[in-house]
Each structure stands twice: as structure tokens, then as C-alpha cells.
Amino acid sequence: MRRAAPALVWAYAILLYGFIFLPVIMLVLFSFQATMFPVPPFTGPSLRWYETVLGDERLMSSLVNSLILAAITSIIAVVLGFLAAYGLARFRMPGGAFLRSLITAPLTVSYLIIGMGLNILFNQLAMPKSLIAAGVGHVVINLPLCFAIIYSQMGEHHVAIERAARDLGAKDWQVLAYITAPMLWPALFASFFLSMTFSWDEFVIAFLLTRFETTLPVEIWNLLRSGLTPKTNAIGSVVFAVSVILVLILELVVLRRRTP
């Protein structure tokens, strides 16, 4: 039994990680397929499908769209989340607790509902489907997240430090810019990158709110409708790689650097 235990544990671990990562491994592996179909046997390695992807203008422009959309909506979500967190953490107001839970409520609403809601709203306003419309949706889903992260890091001990800055002559915006934001830098950075990763591979809202110019996940979906080729594997691997890079930056810069 004693000897069996580690073996069982290992077997369980391999099964578990296999369950989680096998689809990704398969996706990446068959992106290097040399032949037309992403099914065994493996005929690679070959970079021909990556060449096809890089040569596909629609895919590349949607990739750039996705990156820009993720960056801009994340900046907006972080700035708005920071200001909201500052306001609710530093000033007592009637219904403050209610406002706080209201602002984080969208975290529990499905993207489908948010996307449909915005779709109907924009229809009413006669606002055409566009990347900007999808951007609004991404701010809606990421703002609560940024708010929650930043709010949780606004410690009471920061209050005294902000008061000291004010005592030395800093105006409100100067306190925010020189003291509060730099002290919260890890939280701001973390929420920015998390928000980037969420926006980067968000599909439903982008699908519902964009038409001609669209984001990479929607473009991939279009591609999938015309059947599976290793090309879809290649672009999927690119999406995965960008997500990994974002998470690595987050891990290296924020989580490792956290001062005790």
C-alpha cells in the first residue's frame, strides 16, 4: 500500500493534467502537420500552415484588431476601475456598500446576456455593429474585475500616506497620480493583464457586436465553419501563445515582485 500510494498519486496527476492539457497539446502538435488534415498520423513537423496564416490578410488584420481592442479596453477598464475603487474606498457615501456590490455584479452575468443586452441597446440607438461596440462590451466585462482587484489592495495604511501627501501641499489629482496609483502599481498591472487576456480570447460579445471588421476569435470561428485544416490549429496556437505570454508577464512582473 505504501509503495502503491505514490504510483496512484502519479497516475492520478498524469490523468488530471492530461485531461486539462491534452486538447491544447493536440492543437499545437497538429498545427505543425505537413498534410491537409489535422488528424493522426502526424506528418510534420512543418511550418507551412503558419506561413498560410501569416499570409492571410483577414486573419492578420483581425489579430491586430484583437490586440488593439484588448489593450485599449483594458486601459479604460483599469482607469475606470481605479477611480471607482478610490472613490468607494476613500469616501463614505450613502449606499456605498450597495454601489460596491452593484459594480461587481456583472461578474456573475454571462457574456451572452451582456452581449445580447448591448446588441439590443445599440440597435435602439441606431448604432451600427463595430469594433467600438465590442470594445464597450469588453469594458463592461472587465471593469468589475479591475475594480475588485484594485479595491482589495486599497489598504487603510495608504490613507495615512495620502494624508501626508496632502499635508505637504499635493492637490487631489496629484495625490492620485504621485502617491495612490504608484503604490497600487502591482494591482493596476495585474488587473490590466488579466483584463487583456479576457478581452483577447473573448468570443460571444465580439461575435454579437461586430460585423465587417472583427476580432480574431470571431474570424477563427468563421474559419472553422469551412472545415478543419491545420491552418485553424496554427492560428489557434498563436492565440494560445499570446495568452501564455500575457500570463507569464503577469506572473514574472507582478506576482514574483510582490514586496512582503
Add this chain to the structure above:
Amino acid sequence: MTEALAIVRNVSHRFGDAFVLRDVSVEVLAGSYTVLLGPSGSGKTTLLSILGGFITPSEGQVVIAGEDCTFVPPAQRPTTTVFQDYALFPHMSVLANVAFGLKMRKIERKTRHARALDMLGLVGLDQAARKRPHELSGGQRQRVALARALVVEPKVLLLDEPLGALDLKLRRQMQDELKAIQKRVGTAFVHVTHDQEEAMALADQVVVMNEGRIVDGGAPEQVYARPRSRFSAGFMGESTIFRGKIIEANDERLLVMTPLGKLTAHGAAKAGDEIELAIRPENMKLQGNREAWLHLGRAKVTDVIFQGGFKRVIAVSDSMPPVQMILRVPSQEGIRIKEHVDLYCRPVDLVLLSE
């Protein structure tokens, strides 16, 4: 008559229904060192916050350098504060911390760094200019906070228990340095503490507070030698305190009936008044000239505590009701517990407590 630099006039403050300050008035002279002394909850920190502009008093007025500052926010007052926990900016270097106030005053980079370095030199930390606050010891952080507050040349520097977080030895050392720095810069310091030794060592003027009121004030020597209230007699140093009733009052010369016998004292009171008297421990002796000294009766020694340079002796008088007597005797005195002793003091050392 020179006008005081900062004047707190009839200030009261309430948090909700509870009074934290009741009709408090203080004057701070230019270049002086004022210490607000009191136990926690006495309102001393609230008073400091009112001077600094962090709290607007419910009633009363604050005048600093001739201007009514009652409703002026901290940033626009000629005051800066050294906070209890220092509140240094953790993400900035020591130099940037000190230069921050100058930056807010739009002083050009080169000049402000030069001035910040000068001020760091004054507190002996110019070598640490590039370090971050978390790399410094408690005493060093304290100096950075001091330099940061002083560099903008406030008219009044407010210090909120600045030595409270330091250990005893460092506290005494920083205390001497604070006094030296204050003398050099000539700024008026207002310092809050509950440590009476600190207060006596630093203050030109000590303001003793209790339960939101000022119960005593003046030069520390005077407050120590002639405490006005029972509270300050017990808080600033210790005292033997007992009740008495005036039987004769003749031009401030009083004859008082006390449990320790009929004693003569000085002070403003009239016959029939119930009063309290206090004697400092070092003024109470085991021997005395029966003619000129007051005999305080016999007492039984209950405790002898060796304190290095002297022994602190606690005794209970044989009188009814008994009075707890506290005195100091030289270390070499062979006094023992349960021994009976005669106690004496000079009439001038018998202090009438008016409040």
C-alpha cells in the same frame, strides 16, 4: 507683548455626541517647543489634528501667523505634520520623499534636490538619500519624516507621538536630537506624547491634558514643582496626595487640617474650603528640623524599590484615614519593609492643588 504664532481659541470638538475637546485654548510662541501631554483619550491628538487642519473643530478658532485658519485645509496651512507611523512614500527614494513637498510647490528639480539633501544632512541621513524607506531602521525613518516635513519651511511643525514606535534607548537619543534640530531650525514645534519624561526633556511649554480639557500648563519646571491639578501632580511624575480642610486663611498663608496633622501651606483659598495637597517624592525626608519643617507623622514602610541612584519607598501613614506616601531616599539608606519611619517636608514643598 509679542503675538503668539499659533493660537487655539476656545476650541471644542465633538465626535457625534461625545466631547473630545472642551473649551481648549493654547498659545504657541514662535521658536518654542510645545508638548501636549496626556494619556490616550485625553484629546491631545485631536488638538494636533485641529492645528494641522485634518479636523475642523465644532466650535472655536485657530489662528496661525495672524490668519484665521479654522477652515483652511492642511495643504494651505503654514504647518506640516510628522505622523505617528511616519507615512513615508514607500515607492519613492528617501530623497524623493523629502523633496516631495518642494515638488508640490513647483520648485525646480535641481534646487529641490539640493534643499532636500541639505535637510537630510541636518538629520544625519545624507548618505541614505538613494535608499527606499523599507531599507531604513525605525529611527532613520523617523528622521526622514522629520526632514520631509521641515524642508518646506513650515511656521509650525506638528509631531504626533513621533517617538512612540521606537525602543526606549533610541527614544531618549532621538529626543535629544529633536531638541537640537528644533534649536537649529528655529521652527515652532508642537509635539504630542503620553511620556512625561519626554515632555519634561523637550518642552519649553508643556500643556497637560485630560479628558478633553487642559488641566495644567506652563514651563515643565513650574508644572512639576507647582502642579495646578491633582491630575498633573499624578501624571507628570508622581506625588503623595491627600485631602485637607482649611481652618485658617491669612493672606495666602493657610492652616490646613489633614489626616497627617495640622499643616501650614501657601495658596489662594479661604477658610472652610476642602482642598487637596501634594508632595513630590524627592521632597519628602526621613529627617527634618522640627522647627522649620513640617512633621508628616509616622508611617509604615510597605515597599522599597531599588532604582539605581535612589530607592523608591512606599509607606502607609498611621493616620486615619491612612495616606499612601511615596518618597525617594538615597540608595545607601538601609530602610526596610515593615519599619516605622517619621516623615518630613518643607512647607514650600507642600503644594495646594487648585483643580
